[in-house]
Amino acid sequence: MSTMSLSVGPQHPGSGHFRLQLKVKGDIIVDVVPDAGYVHRGEEKMCEYRNLVQNIPHLERPVILDSVGVLYPYVLACEDLLDIEVPERAQYLRVAMAEINRIISHLYWLGIYGIFLGHSTMFMWPMGDREPFIDLAQLASGARVTFAYLVPGGVRNDVPDSFESQALKVIRYFEGRLREYDNIFFSNPLFLGRTKGVGVLTKKDAISLGAVGPTLRGSGIRSDVRKTEPYDVYDELDFDIPVLDEGDSYSRAMVAFLEMKESLKIIKQAVEKMPKGPVKVGMRGQVRLPAGESYARAEAARGAMSYYIVSDAGKFPYRIKISPPSFRNLPTIPFLLKGARLADMPVIYWGINYWPVEADR
Amino acid sequence: MSNPVESDKKSTDTAKQEVPPPKVVSTPSSPPPAPSAPPAPPAAKLPCEFCRRILDSAENLEKHKKDEHKADLKKLQALHTLSDSIVSKIGAGSSSSFVKPRRFKISVPVKKILKTALYLRDDIGYDSVESVSGVDWPNDNQFEVVYHLTSYSIKALEDTVLALSTKVPRDNPKAPSLESVWKSSEYHERETHEMFGIIFKDHPCLDLLLLPEDWCDIPPLRKDFNLPRRTR
Numbered sequence: 001m002s003t004m005s006l007s008v009g010p011q012h013p014g015s016g017h018f019r020l021q022l023k024v025k026g027d028i029i030v031d032v033v034p035d036a037g038y039v040h041r042g043e044e045k046m047c048e049y050r051n052l053v054q055n056i057p058h059l060e061r062p063v064i065l066d067s068v069g070v071l072y073p074y075v076l077a078c079e080d081l082l083d084i085e086v087p088e089r090a091q092y093l094r095v096a097m098a099e100i101n102r103i104i105s106h107l108y109w110l111g112i113y114g115i116f117l118g119h120s121t122m123f124m125w126p127m128g129d130r131e132p133f134i135d136l137a138q139l140a141s142g143a144r145v146t147f148a149y150l151v152p153g154g155v156r157n158d159v160p161d162s163f164e165s166q167a168l169k170v171i172r173y174f175e176g177r178l179r180e181y182d183n184i185f186f187s188n189p190l191f192l193g194r195t196k197g198v199g200v201l202t203k204k205d206a207i208s209l210g211a212v213g214p215t216l217r218g219s220g221i222r223s224d225v226r227k228t229e230p231y232d233v234y235d236e237l238d239f240d241i242p243v244l245d246e247g248d249s250y251s252r253a254m255v256a257f258l259e260m261k262e263s264l265k266i267i268k269q270a271v272e273k274m275p276k277g278p279v280k281v282g283m284r285g286q287v288r289l290p291a292g293e294s295y296a297r298a299e300a301a302r303g304a305m306s307y308y309i310v311s312d313a314g315k316f317p318y319r320i321k322i323s324p325p326s327f328r329n330l331p332t333i334p335f336l337l338k339g340a341r342l343a344d345m346p347v348i349y350w351g352i353n354y355w356p357v358e359a360d361r
Numbered sequence: 362m363s364n365p366v367e368s369d370k371k372s373t374d375t376a377k378q379e380v381p382p383p384k385v386v387s388t389p390s391s392p393p394p395a396p397s398a399p400p401a402p403p404a405a406k407l408p409c410e411f412c413r414r415i416l417d418s419a420e421n422l423e424k425h426k427k428d429e430h431k432a433d434l435k436k437l438q439a440l441h442t443l444s445d446s447i448v449s450k451i452g453a454g455s456s457s458s459f460v461k462p463r464r465f466k467i468s469v470p471v472k473k474i475l476k477t478a479l480y481l482r483d484d485i486g487y488d489s490v491e492s493v494s495g496v497d498w499p500n501d502n503q504f505e506v507v508y509h510l511t512s513y514s515i516k517a518l519e520d521t522v523l524a525l526s527t528k529v530p531r532d533n534p535k536a537p538s539l540e541s542v543w544k545s546s547e548y549h550e551r552e553t554h555e556m557f558g559i560i561f562k563d564h565p566c567l568d569l570l571l572l573p574e575d576w577c578d579i580p581p582l583r584k585d586f587n588l589p590r591r592t593r
Contacts, residue, residue, distance in 0.1 A: 037571035042588075044556075045581055049588055207513050210489050210545025221513055229463060229520035295464055295509055295522055297491070308494050308509065323492030323509075323549070330548055360571055 069300030090154035154280025213303020
């Protein structure tokens with residue numbers, strides 16, 4: 001049987017701004033060349049012409065769904081260079097916002113995953129349930145999508161008094177919804193049939209390909225920056241890291257689903273434990289980074305994200321390197337698609353939760 | 362340095378575990394029942410800014426926090442030992458750039474980078490590359506390539522990122538690819554190639570990835586690619 005070349009994307013609704021050049025034999029994929037870069041914006045170059053506060057709004061653009069997650073390692077790296085201690089209230093606020101954002105991001109992914117498995121309800125529900133969390137984030141930051149909430153030295157502003165009660169209300173609502181998700185989707189034979197045993201990534205391959213996030217934890221590796229290298233107040237909060245051993249699309253999706261439950265636990269504890277006090281360190285006249293370099297990691301929604309900042313004590317950072325989780329997960333896509341059936345392509349591709357804009361920067 | 366009780370316990374463990382891996386050179390002086398010999402080097406090494414800072418801040422603390430600081434210090438000293446042992450193993454030309462809590466950086470000449478990588482993977486246990494960064498230093502006429510390494514299989518190294526750095530001349534930027542050592546570095550090296558023009562020898566594919574395929578300018582992250590002048 002002869003092979004046929006197939007170009008999936010960049011206009012295909014299922015791929016995002018990303019192209020996969022496939023070679024198929026019948027309906028078996030025999031070769032995959034990922035073609036990224038359609039939305040490369042040169043974020044790293046832009047950073048070299050802006051000071052550390054001006055960098056905040058454009059750095060969160062690649063990942064507008066997870067804008068706190070993408071800024072977290074940036075502010076940690078800046079604070080490491082500036083050698084400042086963040087007020088405790090700000091640390092709790094950051095953690096709460098990061099987890100709210102993780103849920104927002106996971107729900108968006110779940111919606112798309114649902115529709116590509118042919119489950120329209122799972123498209124509508126998560127999209128609707130993002131709303132209360134977006135409202136909650138809006139209450140804190142004033143913005144609905146790109147919050148620009150984290151700044152080096154703390155958070156941009158304090159939350160109103162109603163934040164705690166509102167957060168607890170949303171958590172109660174969403175806990176009930178998660179049970180319904182489980183009934184209608186995660187225990188659904190349709191979901192199980194489409195994902196179990198599809199796109200198996202072994203432990204060894206996950207490490208060697210450099211996978212992160214749910215892709216890594218779905219392959220049985222217990223690694224989460226929030227636990228391995230706890231930043232801010234994560235070490236004072238009680239939560240688990242969901243890990244599944246099978247390494248297939250099912251376990252990757254389940255890890256993300258279970259993570260939402262853990263995020264709810266974290267938000268609840270964070271808003272309850274949050275002390276009163278200042279929310280940022282005054283940075284007046286201190287916008288220059290001291291000479292040196294720092295490397296910070298944080299767990300964004302899609303996995304571990306890191307920033308490498310080199311400074312020469314100039315007005316702007318000398319070099320900022322972003323290592324986003326999607327870019328680190330990119331090698332797993334061709335690896336898993338080779339040998340898979342074409343019909344399983346959306347399941348595998350979306351199971352990885354690859355976000356082209358984040359990878360391209 | 363506000364390490365809580367939980368990770369404190371872990372860090373004491375890891376500090377203990379971390380000493381064995383560097384099974385090179387100073388074997389006679391490193392056995393545990395020699396309390397007189399090991400404390401001497403740290404005392405001499407105290408110029409390390411971070412060790413000193415931990416010691417200074419420990420003086421006016423309550424009892425339980427003191428233990429925490431002791432664990433931090435112990436861990437940092439174990440990191441010093443690890444760093445020194447790697448440097449002495451690699452030999453001439455390599456140097457330790459800095460050691461700070463959870464991070465350390467080692468610079469090696471480009472000729473030895475492949476050997477160093479193999480040693481770090483097989484003997485120390487760094488099994489994954491988190492990021493590969495190019496840094497342009499036009500004043501020194503050099504590019505720096507920094508590999509940030511992490512380990513999933515060795516628990517003690519989980520929170521310790523090693524920055525492995527090498528420098529290549531700006532007018533002939535060639536370095537061996539570490540893709541054969543760490544598969545995870547493949548796409549990062551490819552990106553560094555297109556953004557800085559560094560040629561990684563034996564890399565499976567150095568086609569443009571993020572840049573448009575018809576890009577015919579100098580690599581954009583070089584310092585002589587002046588963004589404001591071009592966008593004016």
